[in-house]
Each structure stands twice: as structure tokens, then as C-alpha cells.
Amino acid sequence: MFGKGLLTGLGVTFKRMVGPNITEFYPEQKPKLPTRVRSSMGLQRDKCISCNMCAMACPNGVIKLTSEKDENNKKVLKSYHMDVGRCLFCGMCAEACPTKALTVTQEYENAVYEPEDMDWDMIKRAERKGKVG
Amino acid sequence: MDALNTINNVFLIIAAAIRSLFADPHSVWANLTMDVIDFIIVVIIVVLAALILILLERKVAGWTSQRPGPNRLGPRGWFQTIADALKLMGKEDITPSGADKFIFKVAPMIIFSLPMMTLAVIPYGKGMAPINIDLGIFYFLAISAISTVAFIMAGWGSNNKYSLLGGMRAVAQMISYEIPLLFSLLGVVMITQSFNLGVIVEAQRTVPFILIQPLAFVIYIIAGLAEVNRAPFDLVEADQEVVAGPFTEYTGLRWGLFFLGEYGNMTAVSALAATVFLGGWQGPAPIPGWVWFWMKVGIIIFFMMWARWTFPRIRIDHLMHLAWKVLLPLSILNIFLTGLGIYIYRLVMGG
Numbered sequence: 387m388f389g390k391g392l393l394t395g396l397g398v399t400f401k402r403m404v405g406p407n408i409t410e411f412y413p414e415q416k417p418k419l420p421t422r423v424r425s426s427m428g429l430q431r432d433k434c435i436s437c438n439m440c441a442m443a444c445p446n447g448v449i450k451l452t453s454e455k456d457e458n459n460k461k462v463l464k465s466y467h468m469d470v471g472r473c474l475f476c477g478m479c480a481e482a483c484p485t486k487a488l489t490v491t492q493e494y495e496n497a498v499y500e501p502e503d504m505d506w507d508m509i510k511r512a513e514r515k516g517k518v519g
Numbered sequence: 520m521d522a523l524n525t526i527n528n529v530f531l532i533i534a535a536a537i538r539s540l541f542a543d544p545h546s547v548w549a550n551l552t553m554d555v556i557d558f559i560i561v562v563i564i565v566v567l568a569a570l571i572l573i574l575l576e577r578k579v580a581g582w583t584s585q586r587p588g589p590n591r592l593g594p595r596g597w598f599q600t601i602a603d604a605l606k607l608m609g610k611e612d613i614t615p616s617g618a619d620k621f622i623f624k625v626a627p628m629i630i631f632s633l634p635m636m637t638l639a640v641i642p643y644g645k646g647m648a649p650i651n652i653d654l655g656i657f658y659f660l661a662i663s664a665i666s667t668v669a670f671i672m673a674g675w676g677s678n679n680k681y682s683l684l685g686g687m688r689a690v691a692q693m694i695s696y697e698i699p700l701l702f703s704l705l706g707v708v709m710i711t712q713s714f715n716l717g718v719i720v721e722a723q724r725t726v727p728f729i730l731i732q733p734l735a736f737v738i739y740i741i742a743g744l745a746e747v748n749r750a751p752f753d754l755v756e757a758d759q760e761v762v763a764g765p766f767t768e769y770t771g772l773r774w775g776l777f778f779l780g781e782y783g784n785m786t787a788v789s790a791l792a793a794t795v796f797l798g799g800w801q802g803p804a805p806i807p808g809w810v811w812f813w814m815k816v817g818i819i820i821f822f823m824m825w826a827r828w829t830f831p832r833i834r835i836d837h838l839m840h841l842a843w844k845v846l847l848p849l850s851i852l853n854i855f856l857t858g859l860g861i862y863i864y865r866l867v868m869g870g
Contacts, residue, residue: 402582405585
């Protein structure tokens, strides 16, 4: 029948109208992220053996770490910096990590005001309260 | 029942009270005062309609695309339009250097004044038409046809090729659709033997004319959508083709007047549909007449918005095809059938 498509279309939009919204009210309600989201890095200092494998695996040279030997002649992490402005969040560093000290996390509110703030001190980040990783 | 009657006639009672303040309740001065009050009420209706409808439109647009629509300002975003109106008032008023200044400035005023003139003849309740004239429908259509002139004035005065294109489209479209619009109303006029909107509403006490004239109602709604340049017939202001048509060069409050006029015209067309086809202020349930009326207007406006957010824009040649090859023959057929029906009715009833 001529014009049947028009009525079908009206039906479709009406169903959408009375149906649920798909909007996420972001600042008030935190979004549910897909499991594969890679948006931040986290370091567990006590697990790290300062092997430098992560820095070697990084395609962009993001990771810079320094270490010193302790009395048992073991390497102890002294500083761990990531230049996040160049980071792809590809996760190859986390893959290379033999002790799983470095992990990809789903923390996402990473915007900063100054370019210098993109240089993450991972040890300090790990000590922040209530943050993942 | 008594309380209902009071609510039903609350505006008439207020009007009588104002009139009784004068020594002679039917003197020239009393009439003049009432006319001024009626005018102010119609202006308020137009402005309120625009304020509410702009928000409702955005809400419906949101709901249709599974969004909540404006939701930040006020409870659930209901104050959004007020903020938008204030923003429009604060904007700079720009007149393009090559514009025809008088025409450019007078066009939005004409657009805005038309819904005030058309809404003045609508009966909002029993005996509640601000102006009760015998040629109601005739006057309504004559006034609303002027908006074509205002569109071409805006398009020409802007000195912009897209505006002129939009204005030309407005003329082609609105003149074409005026004919089926007019003819669709003729069937009702033939049955009631009157152009007076009050008489037409009175005639629908038992059966609204949508049941007697369903074809005319469908034609009226389609032609009405085209008359007020609403999607899917929004070729006049088609953003993707002619930027915003005649409105391209307007800023601030002048543009706001166009917007007010557009929504006011939409209200006027819906009000006429509610009056002529849906029985105006008459309804089966014991609800005050003016509530009935605005409910019906609201339903038609909602349908218009619903259609806008469902259908894509029609192509210009299809637009003309629809008007001249489909709607016009159908409306003439409707007039013919109505005449035949009246003839048979008289033959049977012996009237």
C-alpha cells in the first residue's frame, strides 16, 4: 500500500521515543568502560626489579627509569618516569614486564593543564590514594 | 457540575468582571479595554507557545534519537529556552552592507505579527474567541498567506544568493500548498454552511468532523506541514542546501522573531485543525473546554514534531508533484464527495 512505509517509520521513531535513553550522564555517573579500554598505566613499585625491559619494548621511548644497587647487590627502583604525551597506550611495556609490575589500567581522567604535567612520575602516581594501579 | 461550569467559564467570568468596572459595560471604552486585553492574551499565547514548543521540539528530537534532550538548566532542562531567549537578546544586531534595509528589517516583524492575527479568531472555549467574525476561516487563510510575502522579502532583502533561493522556494511551496489546504477546509464549510469557527465548533457537538472528513483532515495536516515549512517540507530553510534560506543573514532578536513566528504559525495551523476537524473545545469527558482545546492542539503539534524527526526532506520536484498531482485532485474529489453526500442526505431526509 502506498504510504505504508511512512507509517512504519513513524512507528520506529515512536518506539525509540518511549524506549530507554542510551545517553551516559558522564560527570555525575561514571561510564561503564569496555573491558579492553587502555587509557592509563600503573606501576607497583615493590614488584619492579628495574630490568629496563619495559623501556626497551616501548616503541616511542616513553619510559625512563633509574635504579641503584642495595646492600644485597640487588637493583632497587629509584625513579620511573613516563612521557605520556608520546605514549600510545599500546601495552607492549606491560607485556614485556616479567613480574607484571607495570600494568595497563582503565583510569581515564588524564587531562592536564600544562605540558610538563604529561611527564608522569609513576612512583608518585602509585602512591596516590584511591586510584587504580 | 457547578464547579466545572465555573472553571469552564472562568475567563468569561473574569471578562465580565472587568467589563462591570465600567459605568456602561458595553460602552466603546469597555469594548476597547477588552480588545486590548484580548490582544495581550494572544501575544502571550504566541510567546508562550514558542517558549514551550522550542524546548518540546528539542526534547522530542532527543527522545527520538534516544537522548534526553536539554537536561542541564532547571528541572530536567525545562528552563533552557529562557536562557536561549536571553542569549538571543544579547546578540549583536547585524544588517548586511548590501541589504535592502527597510525590507530586511520589516520582514521578521511581518512574520511575527501573522500568528497573532490568525490566533485572534480561534475560539479557545465556549464564547471565548478574542474576535468572533463570520468569515473566520477565510480571514485565517488570507492572513496566513501573507507569510509567503514575508519570506520572499527576507530572502530578497538579505542580498544573499542562498537567501533568495530559499525565498523563491518558499513562494513556490507555500502557494502550491495553499490550494489543497483551502480546498480541504471547504468540505467542512459545505457541511456547516458557515465560515465562522464558532459555528463550526458548535456543529461538532456529537461527531467531530475528522470522522466525516478523514481525507480532508489528512490533506489538511500534510498541506499544513508544508505551509509552516516544517520538515519533511523544510526546503525553504534546508540547512544542507541553502544554509538557512531567508534566515541566513539574520542575527539576534530579528532571527528570534522568525523563530517565534515559525512556532506561532505552527500553533495557529494546529489550532485551526483542532477547531475545524477535532471539535475544538468540545469533548466527551467533563474537562473544561479550553483544556480540551489545548490538549487537541498539543496532540497535533506533537504529531508535527514526530513527523519532523522521522521523515527525511522531500525533493523539490516531488514536493510539487505531491501538491499538484496528488493533494489537489484528492481535495477536489473530497469536495465532490461531500457535495454528493449532502445531496443524498437531503434527498433522504427530505430537507
